Amino acid sequence: MKRAATPRPTGAAPSKRHAAKVPAEPPAARSGARSQQTRFSSRLRAWGRHHRAMALDSLYRLIRHPMGNLLTMLAIAIALVLPAALWLTLDSAKLLDAELDESATLTIYLELSVDASQATRIEEAVVADEDVAQTRLITPEQGMAEFQQSLGLDDTLAGLEDNPLPTSIVIYPQSVEPTAIKQLAVRLETFSGVDEVRVDLAWVERLRHLADLGRRVALALGVLFGFGVLLVVGNTIRLAVESRRREIEVVMLIGATHAFVRRPFLYSGAWYGVGGGLLALGLLGLGNHWLAMPVAALAASYGANFVLPQLDVTGSTILLSCSTLLGWLGAWLAVTRHLASIRPR
Amino acid sequence: MIAFEHVGKRYGGRFEALAHLNFRVARGEMVFLTGHSGAGKSSLLRLIMRLEKPSRGRVVVAGHDIAQLHASQVPFYRRQIGVVFQDHQLLFDRSVFRNVSLPLEIQGLEPREAARRVRAALDKVGLLYREKALPMELSGGEQQRVGIARAVVNKPALLLADEPTGNLDPQLSADIMALFEDFNRIGTTVMIASHDLALIARLRHRILRLRDGRLVADERAV
Ligand SMILES: Nc1ncnc2c1ncn2[C@@H]1O[C@H](COP(=O)(O)OP(=O)(O)OP(=O)(O)O)[C@@H](O)[C@H]1O
Numbered sequence A: 001m002k003r004a005a006t007p008r009p010t011g012a013a014p015s016k017r018h019a020a021k022v023p024a025e026p027p028a029a030r031s032g033a034r035s036q037q038t039r040f041s042s043r044l045r046a047w048g049r050h051h052r053a054m055a056l057d058s059l060y061r062l063i064r065h066p067m068g069n070l071l072t073m074l075a076i077a078i079a080l081v082l083p084a085a086l087w088l089t090l091d092s093a094k095l096l097d098a099e100l101d102e103s104a105t106l107t108i109y110l111e112l113s114v115d116a117s118q119a120t121r122i123e124e125a126v127v128a129d130e131d132v133a134q135t136r137l138i139t140p141e142q143g144m145a146e147f148q149q150s151l152g153l154d155d156t157l158a159g160l161e162d163n164p165l166p167t168s169i170v171i172y173p174q175s176v177e178p179t180a181i182k183q184l185a186v187r188l189e190t191f192s193g194v195d196e197v198r199v200d201l202a203w204v205e206r207l208r209h210l211a212d213l214g215r216r217v218a219l220a221l222g223v224l225f226g227f228g229v230l231l232v233v234g235n236t237i238r239l240a241v242e243s244r245r246r247e248i249e250v251v252m253l254i255g256a257t258h259a260f261v262r263r264p265f266l267y268s269g270a271w272y273g274v275g276g277g278l279l280a281l282g283l284l285g286l287g288n289h290w291l292a293m294p295v296a297a298l299a300a301s302y303g304a305n306f307v308l309p310q311l312d313v314t315g316s317t318i319l320l321s322c323s324t325l326l327g328w329l330g331a332w333l334a335v336t337r338h339l340a341s342i343r344p345r
Numbered sequence B: 001m002i003a004f005e006h007v008g009k010r011y012g013g014r015f016e017a018l019a020h021l022n023f024r025v026a027r028g029e030m031v032f033l034t035g036h037s038g039a040g041k042s043s044l045l046r047l048i049m050r051l052e053k054p055s056r057g058r059v060v061v062a063g064h065d066i067a068q069l070h071a072s073q074v075p076f077y078r079r080q081i082g083v084v085f086q087d088h089q090l091l092f093d094r095s096v097f098r099n100v101s102l103p104l105e106i107q108g109l110e111p112r113e114a115a116r117r118v119r120a121a122l123d124k125v126g127l128l129y130r131e132k133a134l135p136m137e138l139s140g141g142e143q144q145r146v147g148i149a150r151a152v153v154n155k156p157a158l159l160l161a162d163e164p165t166g167n168l169d170p171q172l173s174a175d176i177m178a179l180f181e182d183f184n185r186i187g188t189t190v191m192i193a194s195h196d197l198a199l200i201a202r203l204r205h206r207i208l209r210l211r212d213g214r215l216v217a218d219e220r221a222v
């Protein structure tokens, strides 16, 4: 249970402040450590009782008007789903990133004049470099076979008499650090018999930048849509306060504190947050279900094994807590702003 | 218990609703406040409840200048005063019982004890049998009595009433006044604003007369 974030003494909470006492009972009845103690604990119990009552009361009010409240929760859910989904996607992109790192390679093409034994010697020299983890020699024949296979053009190329492809060596570097790979490439170019070194890092880097950009966009969207949730809840609570204005005036006339007045609305806000969060989880699950098939098929066509990520228990808890907190905060802002304008008549 | 010291109240800068008020009400006293409509009776009571602050002078209740109370202390101050409002100020979406229990709810009284006190208060105003009714289902006089039950449920040391018999027939008015006298007898300080001059005169308590916001007479019962 949350307490209103206010230094004011709450409705029935223990408080050190005393208003001007209009003594009804003889002072003796108020003194004594024991009676102080029981007063404190009974006030604490009263405070807990009011919290419980207001939590249930606001839930009951929510259920009594299911349609309008469901729409509010749906608005919250939609605001939460977008950044959450983007974040999830990027999280899975990180996994993809690791896979990409594994596939970061250099290819050196040997001069056409280099024969098989020379090629083997060059490969040995390359393996000796401390930055090289592994190599794979591709003879012109293998290269042609792979090429044909990848294009599905067996017949067309079979007609060529001379194989125009050079021998190539695929190099798996120790480190996927871009600068290390670039240095390695420069070194490899000085080897005799090497025609060209091709480093295909640009797209890896591009993807990284894209992921970085995506994360920032997700964060910005999260903040923006968080404000959206605050506004949605705030507006709903503002209307609720307005519709109960009369009641608020009356209870303030007979001595209700601001915290007492605020409490049911804070619970309403928190319930909106809980409902919105649960709906958001549902929507995410639904979206996952909806997209899983085509995504898996698409990934398979690239030879990747990629499944759409799902929110785990931690993620769900975080999402739900955030939405609850946002709902509570939206309500707090709305009520506090509004209470200032309500003065008992 | 209550002391007005050179109190003046202006609304909106120019209009003087109350001026040069000087009087004291002792603890355990019962006082009537009377005067023509617009004389300032409600305004005076609102000053005591600290719904308004005086524009001039001091209002002292139980030894405290209540203008000095911090905003956060005001609710706790108000809980110690029972008020019967001129326009009832009941909540129409809850039962008579829940209306009367409102002050106890605000104070966080244990529900069983609260229910006992609510029934006792309703019994005093003769409405125990209507505890489940909504205020809308009651006559104006019955609503007024619910308001009285709510004001006293808390056993306040100070009871303020603004036209508590405004809607009641003479017999019921006399009964209600007798009820206030009962409370006064057990030590409650009572201040009642009323038009009903005949009834007031019969009851032989102190009478403060207002005219155009000024105290024109302070008649002690003989
Ligand atoms: N909030 C306010 N703003 C401006 N003027 C006010 C306000 N409240 C009261 N007044 C004015 O102050 C004067 C005294 O009003 P008050 O309500 O105290 O009279 P009253 O004696 O209670 O009258 P009644 O017997 O009709 O209830 C009236 O002229 C009224 O118009």
Ligand SMILES: [Mg+2]
Residues within 6 Å of the ligand: B041, B042, B043, B086, B162
């Ligand atoms: Mg009046």
